[in-house]
Amino acid sequence: ADVKIGFIVKQPEEPWFQDEWKFADVAAKEKGFTLVKIGAEDGEKVQSAIDNLGAQGAQGFIICTPDVKLGPGIVAKAAANDLKLMTVDDRLVNADGSPIEDVPHMGISATKIGEAVGQSIVDEIKKRGWDMKDVGAIRVSYDQLPTAVDRVEGALSVLKAAGFPEANIFDAPQAKTDTEAALNAATVVLNKNAGIKKWVAVGLNDEAVLGAVRASESVGIPADSMIGVGIGGADSAINEFKKPAPTGFFGTVIISPKRHGYETALNMYEWIANGKEPEKLTLTAGQIALRDNYEQVRKDLGIE
Amino acid sequence: MKKLLLGEQGLVVIFAVAFAVVALTVPNFLTERNMLGLLQSVVTIGIVACTMMFCLASRDFDLSVGSTVAFSGMIAVMASNASGSIVVGLVAALLCGGAVGFVNGLVIARFRINALITTLATMQIVRGFALIASDGRAVGINDPGFYQLALSKFLGIPTPIWVMAIFFIVFGFVLNRTVFGKNTLAIGGNPEASRLAGVDVSSMRIWIFALQGLVCAVAGVLLASRITSGQPNAATGLELSVISACVLGGVSLAGGRAAMTGVIVGVLIMGIAENVMNLLNIQAFYQYVVRGLILLLAVLLDNLRSAAAGRRG
Amino acid sequence: MKKLLLGEQGLVVIFAVAFAVVALTVPNFLTERNMLGLLQSVVTIGIVACTMMFCLASRDFDLSVGSTVAFSGMIAVMASNASGSIVVGLVAALLCGGAVGFVNGLVIARFRINALITTLATMQIVRGFALIASDGRAVGINDPGFYQLALSKFLGIPTPIWVMAIFFIVFGFVLNRTVFGKNTLAIGGNPEASRLAGVDVSSMRIWIFALQGLVCAVAGVLLASRITSGQPNAATGLELSVISACVLGGVSLAGGRAAMTGVIVGVLIMGIAENVMNLLNIQAFYQYVVRGLILLLAVLLDNLRSAAAGRRG
């Protein structure tokens, strides 16, 4: 029979998910199955997306859920519709917070990515010979998104472990997850602490860190006094590296949508068509990319 | 034929025709599974639209419904986890939802503050409460019995769909056959005349908002049960979907005009649009455009119809 | 004193008092840097509020502003990248923004479709266009000269703030001192009477929407310059912020009442609230609650004031 596979993502507008879909499509072409791409921004939409897949005769689906706590509901819905289930990026958890281990998962640990960000900042601080006492850290936060908290906290934990004074970390809560909101929030932090001349910035993604970098420019902090490290590595970050002069956007942790999109789709196909069950857990790593090596890193990760 | 199209029930007829076309052309649409999935996908919008209809008909506006749905869903889960009793959870959710609505009504009716601003404010405050209560994270349900609210079936049809159907019937009746309904329409049609006729406009408004809060709580509980957790971020943007469904269904934002059949059709149009776009595998970005065009087309058709029927805009 | 508080400019006085209190109690608030930062943070809202005021004053509604800002920002960047000329980019953005507004106006005025539904539809369609045009990705600016739009300063004050100030003055003048402004208010007061008095209501509405689109394009260009890229997801939810700012500033959603000073105050209240919350390090979830309470408080104060002044709600 024809194989039909669903690929549900939580934020279809995000380039990351566009890429995942794009690479899943590559697998679909290779193997000749149909890929149904559905965006589902909240729990309710996830439920109807699964019903919808069931109704159109899909045999399985891959999902990046808007919230990991939706786990039991998704598992139940998938079973009710007789669909095979795999997760990508974010791993489902039970009511008590433990991961649902039965569901094959390919993902990245939010905390791990955060730690990579923190490590590269710490390295750069040392390289520039800054005294951590004189440096401020902008924590561009969006705390209602659990992944965001995990990433940012991951980064800050590395900073703190390296001796970064806790008192120098300042919260800049974004009202929304776009650059303008981050810019406005970070501006306040900079103005409030006008005495601090050297800054680092972390946030949930490239857009958030970019906001902090723009804020530093608007209050006249020179590019070499700012170390912003983002997460994602999509175009907004690459654009920074392409600018003629370096900006305070120092680097970004690129995570590869290729494996996530291509491999999960392929595995699901194998599972459906040939009964070959996928690995229960595959973790991929992020890789830090800087102005001078981003092209190489992207090639290594199979993007471009 | 012409009479059918142009009559009071014209929207329903247009809808029926559109439905038939979709059923014939879109594969997998008219299957029992898909129909049930579709109906389940509009449960939240459908339930909340019942009272939003009253709100709009009385010339008011409620932007806080999404937050209230999320908040009361959270409360249901947290209270039943804490007490070990699902009933306690339900009661707590209804109380909280009702309280939010009551406060909205009180502020709007007694302090005469613009409904848009008031509910925009409570929308944020209540969302804040939901986030604070849960520390921004979804809360899982301990007692699997809670899931049964959404999973159980009667005559093969899931309970939430029954609940929605009952709400449609009850609120349709309330609108057309009760003093409450007529007073609502009167307030929206001419608040001054209603006041001068002795209708207690301000307590009517408080009641309508309180009812809206209660109904949001019901929707919130069903949603939490369906998604098996209380989520502080659930139902964002619900307000606009619900208001669109109502307006699509012919409820006038200028007040005074509302009909349950229209609202049901509005709710279904929204649900079918989403459903069909996914069945046809329309790309995410194009879905935005299509969604917008469907909205436009639906009101345009309805307008042409009523213009032809010689009614006043 | 009493006269001051209760007069036409009462809102402004209340605001001045609140401002003084904040300036005295919140550390770092009244510094030049913070003031400039604050003003820059409200540029988008402030500019768009100018024309939203006209829209609301004429009893209309525009939900598509956020999408239009994002879309025209994208277009500015893409067109100037493609042509190598910033001017071409600007013109393209203005044309696109104006076109979106014009279509809104045309559909609303000529086909008499509800403004809420129409702009809800175009909000989605235009967002879809922005996403499709950019494939959902941020588009970087090739020519660094583009950044100068937002970075350049005059008398120590960044250009965007000047632009906003000029818009305030121009639209304040248009509202109070021109036939266009008076006709806008008349339409809001009683559209049918205005039509019978010879006001060309439908072309006025088209103009108002087209102007709104143009102004959104200006805001979009400045925003793109400020964040040094065109972002298809920029400015989501802008519509509600702008409408709140207007309503806070005393613009009536029922039409016919508007004042530029009020709108300026409304915009500033929104900006100051965010600014002060961050200065005071209020936790993210509590910010929701505080934001809601400030909204409520501001309208409540204004209502008490006008009630005391014996005006009608």
Next chain:
Amino acid sequence: MQDFLEFRAISKGYPGVQALADVSFSVKKGAVHGLMGENGAGKSTLIRVLSGDQSADTGDILIDGKPQRYRSVRDAFEAGVIVIHQELQLVPELTVAENLWLGRFPGKAGVIDRTRLTGVVKEKLAEIGIAIDPAAKVASLSIGERQMVEIAKAVMADARVIALDEPTSSLSSRESEILFALIDRLRAQGKVILYVSHRLDEIFRLCDSLTVLRDGKLAAHHPDISEVTRDQIIAEMVGREISNIWGFRPRERGAVRLEVRDLAGRKLRTPISFSVRQGEILGFFGLIGAGRSEMARLVYGADSRSQGTVSVDGKAVTPDSPPQSIRSGIVLCPEDRKSDGIVQGRNIEENMAISSRRHFSPFGLLQPKKEAELAERFIAKLRVRTPSRKQDIVNLSGGNQQKVILGRWLSEQGVKVLIIDEPTRGIDVGAKSEIYEILYELAGQGMAIVVISSELPEVMGITDRIMVMCEGKVAANIERADFDERRILAAALPDVAPDGANASELPNQQVQSR
């Protein structure tokens, strides 16, 4: 009989206006008491205080000797007071029956008893001789019919005290007769009726006693109306003698100015043709729903035409839209001031200048000085009672609003054709004669004037020619020399009864329903 309703030292002020100052008088049981006074004298305010809608600053209302302490409309209703307000207070989206029951729907446990809802209304409407379908939406009724629905409220309520604020201002003589018969019946039942009107004929026809207000103060109280004369009342109201309200002056009639050919539209199916000459005042008379207002709206382009042409001085007016009509020199002063006339929330000056300001606003820039001058000129000329030209128009009394709307059109320049629908609706005697004077003056300058009026004496008093409409068609065209009350009325009636019955003999004939 004893005094049943008593006002004791009632005062009520608004910012800048003392609407009522120390007003005291009383009315006996079973009496119809007239309330007269210039526009803005305080009549409606007094009635609003009686209705519980507004509370007096000081003073008391006594009913049957008991002081009333009510704080809301409901309280007043419970005390047996029902008020029919000057402006229509109906909900257009609800049916006639629902409007009549509004505030006290019949039924059990909140569920409406639909049989009673329409049944009782049908009975009551038949009883008072109004043939309107209780199930019809009010939005589908004409103004006149709506006014009848308002009046039916008084009967439905079974109150002890009934106040009617200018109930006949949009009724034609035939509906007025239905109302008068009704009032006679209520009087016989021992109710107290407070009756506000600017029409002296009605006052003398109906009232047993009379109070005249002036500038918010009691100007005169006449316990027995038979002891006063018309001229005396006018003098008490206006403060001067007016010998002849109409003051008709014949004029030269010139070439044809307005030419209407085969005009028809959605609500006026039968094509209509007529012309008006320079300096001519043409009157349109008819019963309610005769189609006069529809005709006027078609000529003005307020509704779109399905056929026919309108031309001014031989030049066709196209396309049919109000701005085009104004540019071609046609203006229309509409009949329904609340929905089509006043711009709520705007002040007097803005309401007056809305159309004419384009003549003196270069590049669309306002000239505040000129607008102020214009407003002051017409406030004085039309004697608009207001503390300032910056007053919001909704705060004016009904008659004063009407004057402002008139001022809007009288200040327009380059007008060749002036169409006024019910020009003196709700306007006091003093101002009426001023308005007529202005009309003669404009006609004298060569303007063609069309006056639509439901008041037969007015049409006969001021026009050169009368066209009578009946059921959407022109039924007669009569020159001034041939004016004859019976003939005009006969033409206006849908089916002429044998031997030329006139309206007053047909009070209970049913109004054409639609």
